[in-house]
Structure formats: C-alpha cells, structure tokens
Amino acid sequence: MPRTPNTRLRRLMETASWSPAQLAAAVNAVAVEHGQQMAYGRSTVSRWLSGTTPRPPAPAFLLEALARRLGRPVTAYDAGLTSIPARTAVSDLSWQADPLRKLAVLTSADTGPTRRHHLATGVFTLTALAVPEAADLARPTTATRHAPPSSTSRVGRTEVEHMQTMSRLFAQAAEDHGAGHVQPVLNYYLNHSVTGWLHAPATGVIQRQLLIHASQSMTLLGLMSADCGADALAQHCYRTAAHLAAEADDMTAFAIALRALSAHAHELGHHTPAVHHLAERAADATRRAPLAVRAYTHTHLAVTRAHHDRHAALRTLTTAERLNDTTHNTPGPFTTYSTGALHYQRAQTLTTLGDHKEATHALTASLRHRTTDERRAATLTRARLAETLLVQGHLDAAMVHWQAFLDTYPLLHSARATRSLDAMRQLLRPHSRHHTAAHLLAQATGIHP
Template sequence: MPRTPNTRLALLLEAAGWSPARLAAEIRKVAAEQGLTLTIHPTTARRWLDGTHPRPPVSGLLLECLSRRLGRRITAYDAGLTRAPAVVVDPAWEADPMRKLTQLAQAETDPHRRALLSAGVFTATALALPDHAENRKPSGLLASPRGVGRRAGHHDITQLRAMTTVFAAADQHGGRHIRSALAAYLAHEATPLLHRPADTDVHGGLLSVTAQLALLLGSMYADSGHHATARQYHQIAARLAADADDRTTLAIALRTMATHAHDLGHHTPAVLRLAEQADRYAHRAPPAVRAYTRIHLAVLNAHHDRHAAVAALTGAETLYARTPAEPGPFSSYPAGALHYQRAQALATLGDHAAALTALTTSLRLRTPTEHLPAALTRARLAETHLRLGHLEPALTHWNVFVDTYPTLQSTRADTCLTGAVQCLRPHERSAEVAELLRRIGEFTGTLR
C-alpha cells in the first residue's frame, strides 16, 4: 500500500545537514557505542523518508543521533515515528524519583515489561544535572510520609545498609546474575519503606541508602549492557540523594554517571562537566569519596587539558594518602581502583609505560574479593603489554583472564574477550597465540 512520506524526518535531516547515507552511518556508530552490531544501509534510511518506520532499538538510536546533532531532545513525534521504544518511566529530572524507582524495579520482575528495559537507548544528551538542581540551595528532605501503619525507624536504615553490603559483594562477579534479585528487593522491601510514616532524619536516611541501592542496580544494568536503564537508575539515585541533601551520595552518583558515559566512549565537555559537578559536591565528603571523584576528573581532563589532568591526578593521590581504612561499598575506595583510573588517565595522555606501571600496581593491590575488577585489570594489562611489544607477558595475563572468565557474569568481560581476539589475530602464527585463540573460541561462539 502507498505510504505517506515522512516530512518531519526529512526536515530534521535538512536541519542536521545529513544525507540518508550519513544518518545510517551515524546510527551504526551510536549502536557500536552500546555494544550493538547493526546493518543499516542508506537505502534503509531512504525508506524511512518514504514512510517506513524503523523498529526498536533502531528508532531510539535514530532519535539519539538527531538529538546529538541538533543539540536538543528529538522525540518520536518530532521525527514522525510511531515505533520508538516504549518508555517505562518519565525521564525528566523533575519526575517523582520514588515513583520512577518503583516502576523500573517492578518492570524487571515482570516478564511482560522486562523486554522494555532493553529496548531503550543510552542518551548522552540527557546526562547533565539540571542547572536549577545544581544551583539551588539545600531545601531539606522530601516531606516525611504521614498516615497510619508501622513507622519506619533507624533499624530499617541499618537493614538497608546491610543489604547494600551484601549486593555490593555479590556484584564482584558481575551484575548479570544478581540484578533481578536487587530489583525485587528495591521493589518489595526498600521502596515501600519510603512511603511509611517516619521522623525526618529517618526518612532522610532511608532516601540516602535507597539511592545507594539504586546506584548499585544501575551499575549492574550497565554491566549487563542495558545502558539506557542504567542511566535511569543513576539519575534516580542522584535525585534521591539531592532530595535528602546527601551531597556525598550525590557526588558518587554524578561520578558514576560520568564514568558510565566515559566507558561508552563519550569524552565530551558535557561529560567533563558532570565529573566537575561530582567533584564540587564531594568538597566536604570524606577523603575516600573526594579521591574517587578527583581521579575520574583526571581521566576526563586527559581528553581535554593535560595540565588539569596532571593536577587532578596529584590531588587524588594526596587525598587518598589521607584516607582511613574504612569498610563499606560507599565509604571506602580500593587502592587497586585508584591505580586503575591512574592508568586510564596516563594512557590517554600517551604515557603507556607509566600506565603499565599503574596497572601492575592496581593488580597487585586487588583484594581476593575483587574478582571482576582483577580480571578486567588483567585484560587491560595484556592490551598495554602488547601495545608496548611485550607478547609473552600479554599472553600470561590473557590466559589467566580466560581461566577466570567462566566465573564472570559481565558484558565488560565479554568485551575484553572479543577484544583479545582482535589484538591477537596479527600474532596467530605463534603456537602460544594459536592455542590461546582456540581457548577463547570455546567462549566467543556463545557469548552470553
């Protein structure tokens, strides 16, 4: 049947200065950022102009590409589309964070709605904390709930904190296998506490710890490759922390958002600004949190300003030297993680020999419980050794990584495994390399 030409999309492409071929190329590029391999031809984009509608996730990727190019949010209506991914929650910062948290967590436990969580697209254009949120003075906690029923108390905060430690420990093997359990806990245990009558200080404490649980779950989604849902959880955590006037947790949330964007390949001034916001909110936080935000500020500055990156590195190391040994996923910062981030900054600055030293220190300082971080550090060590021409130590680290891989439930680990193949192909005439590629091949055909 004849279709109606999509004039809205045509006008947007004209404003962007893009041809259908350029749109197809940009969609493939954004898809690759999110771990998706899509075949989109210019003829496909021309059919969209003729009135055919792309299906998810391509529709969401199309909207993200145009939003980035035009510097404003492009909706499905703006682009003349009707098959954009369904929205599980309102993405606006102003939307009720407790309602959003309930909707997202319940979607994970509902088989019919769970598919929607993987249909979204990570939107770099929606990363920044709104100016009015950053500039506002602390306005106090959200109003404590009123009504009948059991009052929430300090013992509820203690219970939530204990479960935060439990889920953080379980995440050390990767987030895929544990995220449904944490979503169920948030939906059925944590979020209902926020609606119970409580004293102001108790309600604020519940908001803060729930924000930390949401941060953990967001990172588990990111580690599972569901980046749009991860961003939603990170934003919810930031909003809950802001409403509780908990600037320390807000700083951690903003840093987590900046890290997630950086890991997806976004090194733009907007992401740098997010890292700067995190560092400002951490101004009065404990030294561990200040070192945590400052070191990532160095990582992002390395893409923009060498002097600022070196200054941030020095500042993070100074702060870390003053950090007491304090347990807890949101009160401590592992030394191995600090040196891993140092290596990221140094590699971006072009000093790969110093990055190798930092990664070696990072691996040495990893604790026995840091299973996934240690494995990822080994993979990065192997890549860096090979870049410097050291094939033998690279093979040693990659063999250990492959030994560990079956115990991990992580998209990042999957990416490291496929990355190893790309790095090793030029050396496959070596018997040791050929054997390692054979071992990797046992997994790469059925990546989870």
C-alpha cells in the same frame, strides 16, 4: 496506498543541517556502539522521508542520532515515526517525576513486558547526561506521599542499618561473581522492601537517611545493570540515584551518582565535553565529602581531563593521590576507595596521554593492591594490563596475564568481562601462529559468555 511524506523527520534534518547520507552515517555509528552493524545509506533515509517506517531497532538508533546532533531528546512523534504523541515507555522517569515513583518503575516486575524490555535493552543516550542542579531537583514531595495499605508501621534505625548491611552484601557478591546473578536480587529487594520503607511513616532524620541509602542502592543497581550490558537501564538508575540524593540534600550521594553516570559513558567510549562536565560537577560536589569520596571523584575527573588538557589531568591525578594517602577508609561500597582502583584510574589517565610504559606500571601496582575480595576488578585489570603490554610489543608478557584472565573468567557473569574476552580474541588473532597465542585462542573459543 500512497505513503504520506514524513515532514517532521525532514524538519528535524533541516534543523540539524544534515543530508540523508549524513543522517544515515550517524545512525550507523550509533548502531555500532550497540554492537550492531547497519548499512543504512542515502536511499534508506530517502525511503524514511517518503513515509516508510523503519523497522526495529532502526527507530531507536535514529532518535538517538538526532538527539545527539540537536542536543535534546527526540521522541518517535517528533521524528514522525508515529502519529500519536503517546506517553513514552520511560515518561515516568523524567526529572519532573517523583524519584520514589521512578525507583518503583525501574525495579517493579509488574511494569509490563514491553516497558521492562525497553528499560533493559533501550539505547544508551548522551542526552541523559544533562542533570539539573541538586537544588532544582529537591522538592518537598514527601508530604504528598502515602504509605501502601500493607506498610503502615513506622520505620526507624533498624531499616536504615538493614539497607547499609544489604548494600555491602550485594556489592561484595557482584565483585565476587559479576553482576549477572546479583542484579535481579538487588532489584527485588529495592522493590519489595526499600520502596515500602520509603513510603512508611518516619521522622525527618530517618526519612533522609532512607533516601540517602536508597540513592546509594540505585547507584549500585546502575553499576550492576552496566555490568550486565543493560546500559540504558543503568543510566536511568544513576539519574534516579541523583534525584533521590538531591531530595535528601546529600551532596556526597549526589556526587557519587554523577560520577557513576559520567564514568559509564566514558567506559562506553564517549569522551565528549558533556562527559567531562559531569565529572567536574561530581568533583565539585564533594568539597565537604569524606576524603575517600573526593579521591573517587577526582580520579575519574583526571581520566576525562586527559582527553582535553594534559597538564590539568596530571594535576588532578596528583590531587586524587594526595586525598587517597590521607584517607581513613570505613568499610563499605560508598565509604571506601581501594588503592587498586586508584592505580587503575591512574593507568586510564596515562593511557589516554599516550604514556603506555607508566600505564603498565600503574596497572601492575593496581593488580598488586587488589585484595581477594576484588576478584572481578582484578580480572578486568589483568585484561587491561595484557592489552597495554601488547601495545608496547610485549606479546609473551601479555599472554601471561591473559592466561590468568581466562582462568578466572568462567567464575564471572559480567558483560564487561565478556567485552574484555572479545578484545583479547581480536588482538591475539594476528598472532595465531604463535604457539601460546594459539592455545589461548583455542581456550577462549571454548568459553561461552
């Protein structure tokens, strides 16, 4: 049977001013970001235009490439990949949806295997960095919510304190062992306890506190999802955290969610103006926040500014350090900012600015300030310090830190640590004739991520 030409895809390409070869190159680039090597070319796109439906995972990469070029989300229907403008797997996660509904969708094991797979393995999208203003997200939706039949009892301060305690426990467990085994437990807790409390009768004060802690927990779930390599799911968690914070009218929690969303994109190698703008919004939203949160947002702002303005980056870094010096930390994942973390961000800023020597000093300081409760962070800092030393030609010094990294790596279940392991293998391969380097490579080969 003759195929029907894909006119919708052709129109999108015309709007994007892309030739078939340019579209193919953009799709290949998105695929590489997600760990896959594709060899699409002009002839491949010509077949798509003639009506051939690309096989997975090509559609996801195609839609993301078009969305980035056009600056807006592009659906499968928009691109002519389906004839039915069907409800998408993440349609319940739009900004128009109730944030409590979004929390339930993201954490429920009953969303169905197709949707759960999509949320866990979906494509990281830059269009997700477009976040409305908090005032535009805050809506009086609580009056229309009803408690589930099994959750009719009134909730109060006990549930709020329970959420605070559990956030500390989950955050510490992820720091000790990586997020791999902790994320599913937090997911279950949010779905089976927190969701019910958010729908139960409560005073206005308690309802607001529940929303704030739910926002923080969703940010924590996003951080854990990113550490598990579920980057699309992490984005949805951060966006939902921002929405919950906006409904609670809490700019501190809103800023933390924006900072996490921006930092996640930066960690994946995206240094676009959109990433920087989100970091700016996060810092601006902390004007009345505790000093620890202000330092937290400003260090990341310095990192993003380093890609655009050297002097602005250094000024922002100085501001962050001054804020941190005057901070009186309250224990907790959202009330404290460690000195080790600040020095790590300082090193990131200096590395981007090309000052590897000072970045080495910052990473050394970061490692020195890491406490025994920061095992995952210390391990990742070791890996980054080794990479920075190698850039400067200090192979022997680098291998000392890579050995320490390998000693701790098996204790972590972390996709980010696995990426550091892969980077170590790649960087040491040219030095494989060196006795110690060969030993490290052999040791790394025996490690199963």
